[in-house]
Amino acid sequence: MRVRRLITLISEEVAVEGYRFRLTGTVPSECRSCKLYRVCIGNLKLGIEYMVVAVRRVKHYCPLLGSYVRVVEVEPQPIELAVEDSMAVQDIVFTYRAKGCRDSSCPAYRLCNNRLIEGTKLKIISVSSEKFSCRYYGLVRKVLCIPVDYLLS
Numbered sequence: 772m773r774v775r776r777l778i779t780l781i782s783e784e785v786a787v788e789g790y791r792f793r794l795t796g797t798v799p800s801e802c803r804s805c806k807l808y809r810v811c812i813g814n815l816k817l818g819i820e821y822m823v824v825a826v827r828r829v830k831h832y833c834p835l836l837g838s839y840v841r842v843v844e845v846e847p848q849p850i851e852l853a854v855e856d857s858m859a860v861q862d863i864v865f866t867y868r869a870k871g872c873r874d875s876s877c878p879a880y881r882l883c884n885n886r887l888i889e890g891t892k893l894k895i896i897s898v899s900s901e902k903f904s905c906r907y908y909g910l911v912r913k914v915l916c917i918p919v920d921y922l923l924s
Contacts, residue, residue, distance in 0.1 A: 772896055773923040776824065776844045780811040783830060786841035790823045791848065795886055801835050811840070818886035819918065821845040849896060849915040853882035853905075859898045859912040864919055867891040872907060879903035879911055892919045 781792065794815045802808055815821065825844040833840045858865065867890065870883040877883075883905075893916035901913040 772917070774846050774917060774921045775923055776846055777814055777821070778810055779815060779821075779843060779845055780807060780831065780833070780840040781823070781843055782833075782836060783839045783841045786823065786826050786843055788823055788826060791820055793818065793820045793886070799835060805835075807831055810842075816847075816891070816918065817888050818891075819850070820848040822848050847917060847921045849917055850885070850887065850893070851882055852885070852893075852914055852916055853879040853903060853911040854895075854914055855908055856902060856910040856912045859895070859914050861895055861898050864892060864894045867893055870908065872905075874906070877903070877905065879905060879913070882913055883911070893917065894919050894922060 781790075785792070794812060794817050798812060802812060805811065822845060823843045824846050827842040827844070829842040830839045832838075854865075867887050869887070869889055872880060872883045874880060895914045895916050897915040899913040899915075903911050903913075905911045
């Protein structure tokens with residue numbers, strides 16, 4: 772399975788191959804009016820973890836950070852989720868719906884509560900043998916997914 776690489780900008784201090792990051796929260800209004808917005812965080816998705824796979828020499832000054840940002844190539848990383856056992860089939864595509872579980876003592880809690888955006892289309896790329904009994908959803912299984920719009924054909 773091959774994933775599409777993206778070009779983005781990250782702080783020069785962390786612009787090294789192997790660095791992982793996730794876009795969380797809201798985008799500052801200053802960013803939306805910046806001429807580099809589309810190549811910076813404008814092409815990243817909330818809740819997806821990215822890994823830097825190449826660092827380019829080009830850098831730009833970011834007035835919001837007050838420092839330089841470097842042009843990097845990133846790849847989205849697989850997402851661990853818990854899905855109903857009957858849906859845990861490799862290569863199926865589904866639309867993500869948050870479970871909204873509040874039982875933090877559940878061993879699958881972090882798999883059910885992530886920062887993905889509702890409606891994200893995901894493809895299951897690997898199914899684990901790890902299963903959990905959920906009082907709300909019955910039997911759930913751990914899977915690895917990737918957003919379909921990042922997959923190369």
